Amino acid sequence: MSTSSPAQKPTIPRTQVTFVGLGAMGRHMAANLARAGYAVRSYDIRADALGPSDTATLAGVTQTRTLAEALHNAGVLVLSLPDTPQVEQVLLGPGGALETLPSGALAIDMSTISPVATRHIAEALATRGIDLLDAPVSGGVRGAQEATLTIMAGGSEAAFVRAGPILAVLGKTVTHFGPSGAGQTVKLCNQVVCALHIQAACEAFALARAAGVDLAAVRQALQGGAASSWILENLGPLMIDQDDTPNFRIELQAKDLRLVAELAASLRVPLPGAALVTNLYYSSLANDEGGLGNQSLFRVYDRLTGQLTNPEAAI
Numbered sequence: 001m002s003t004s005s006p007a008q009k010p011t012i013p014r015t016q017v018t019f020v021g022l023g024a025m026g027r028h029m030a031a032n033l034a035r036a037g038y039a040v041r042s043y044d045i046r047a048d049a050l051g052p053s054d055t056a057t058l059a060g061v062t063q064t065r066t067l068a069e070a071l072h073n074a075g076v077l078v079l080s081l082p083d084t085p086q087v088e089q090v091l092l093g094p095g096g097a098l099e100t101l102p103s104g105a106l107a108i109d110m111s112t113i114s115p116v117a118t119r120h121i122a123e124a125l126a127t128r129g130i131d132l133l134d135a136p137v138s139g140g141v142r143g144a145q146e147a148t149l150t151i152m153a154g155g156s157e158a159a160f161v162r163a164g165p166i167l168a169v170l171g172k173t174v175t176h177f178g179p180s181g182a183g184q185t186v187k188l189c190n191q192v193v194c195a196l197h198i199q200a201a202c203e204a205f206a207l208a209r210a211a212g213v214d215l216a217a218v219r220q221a222l223q224g225g226a227a228s229s230w231i232l233e234n235l236g237p238l239m240i241d242q243d244d245t246p247n248f249r250i251e252l253q254a255k256d257l258r259l260v261a262e263l264a265a266s267l268r269v270p271l272p273g274a275a276l277v278t279n280l281y282y283s284s285l286a287n288d289e290g291g292l293g294n295q296s297l298f299r300v301y302d303r304l305t306g307q308l309t310n311p312e313a314a315i
Contacts, residue, residue: 016041017166018074020067020090021111024247025137025144026080027057029110029170032147033078034060036169043070045086071100077107078166083255084113091121091132103129108163110151110170112136112256115181115188115263122155122180131159134180135167136187138194141247148172152190154182188263191256192274197231198297199277205239206301215240235295244292251290254281 015038019030022044034040040061064070067090071077077097081087087109091097097107107130109118115134122132133155143149149171153160160176167174177186204227208218219236222228238245257278264271283300284290292299301307 015039015075016073017076017078018043018070019061019078019080020044020070021080021086022058023080023082024141026110028141028144029078029080029149030061031057031059032144032169033166034058038166038169041070041074043067045089068095068100071095071097074101075105076166077101077105079107079109079111081109081111081113082252083111084117084259087111087113088117088121092124097130098124098128101128101130105130106159106162107132108135108166109133110135110137112187112191112252112259113184114259115154115184116266118154118184119181131156131162132180133159133163134183135163136183137171138187138190139171143172144170150190151175152177152183152186154178154184154186155180185263188256188260191253192260192271194231194294195253195257195277195281196273197229198235198295199280201229201231201236201239202298202301205236205298206305206307209307210305235293238293238295239298242298244289244296246291246293248294249290250281250284250292250294250296253294254278254285254290257281 017033017038017040019026019033019040019042022030022042030040030042041064042058042061043064043066079087079090081090089096091107101107107125109132118134125132133153135151135153137143137149137151139149147170151167151171151174153167153174153176156179157176177183204222205215205218208215219232219240223232257274260271260274261278264274280297280300284297287299289296289299
């Protein structure tokens, strides 16, 4: 395992990078690469992915109209996509990377997808001499904006070294965990911890609220002791304010937990806590809350405790 830090950032060559996936995080990552001196060509499968307000964010990024145009002669391809099928479509589908990228190209997948699928994709690309590095991230939209993401990489050492200058632009902590799929596995471990921390915060707040204790004071006290966490620091205020801002959506967290369950089943590892919190996220999905922020799991506890802020959302 190897880790790089900002102090170790290598010299960044001015090379062409194709970036596919301009969602809430991807657009900022593409923009950061452009600001760092890369010639960035971008594409998103959704025609409505960008709005007028994104023009300034993506200044310096060339937007293409088709995947074929984006992939043409691309030496380095970076992906930030929602799920496994979209990554497979871009890398292995008709007109995708497997058919289009030249031998010697490097694909860096910063999406969160199945580790098993990642290994299969890497094997397929290798038949054409294309390296794949899985490099999912943690840190949310703010981390993408400020280039402080934690990046968990899997793939060959050579691919990790080649990707180093790009990853150094996008993240604060960059770690290589081993062969293909290792980065995705660590990201799923990250999601288990995050989801359970969110559930723990929701339960603590639900209990304190029922007892009539001020939630802001509760959060401040918890942050000063052993219960302190990134979740309490960053999402706690949103929970207390009933703020559903979608920095990371419920539907994406539920997708990640589904991937956790699939991996755990394949390895015969029981994860009872993850199973419970997954069902709570599915409750959010059943109440049409998938587009709300990850912290909005508190709405499940509103329903469980009879404290509905939006009665129409009840099942």
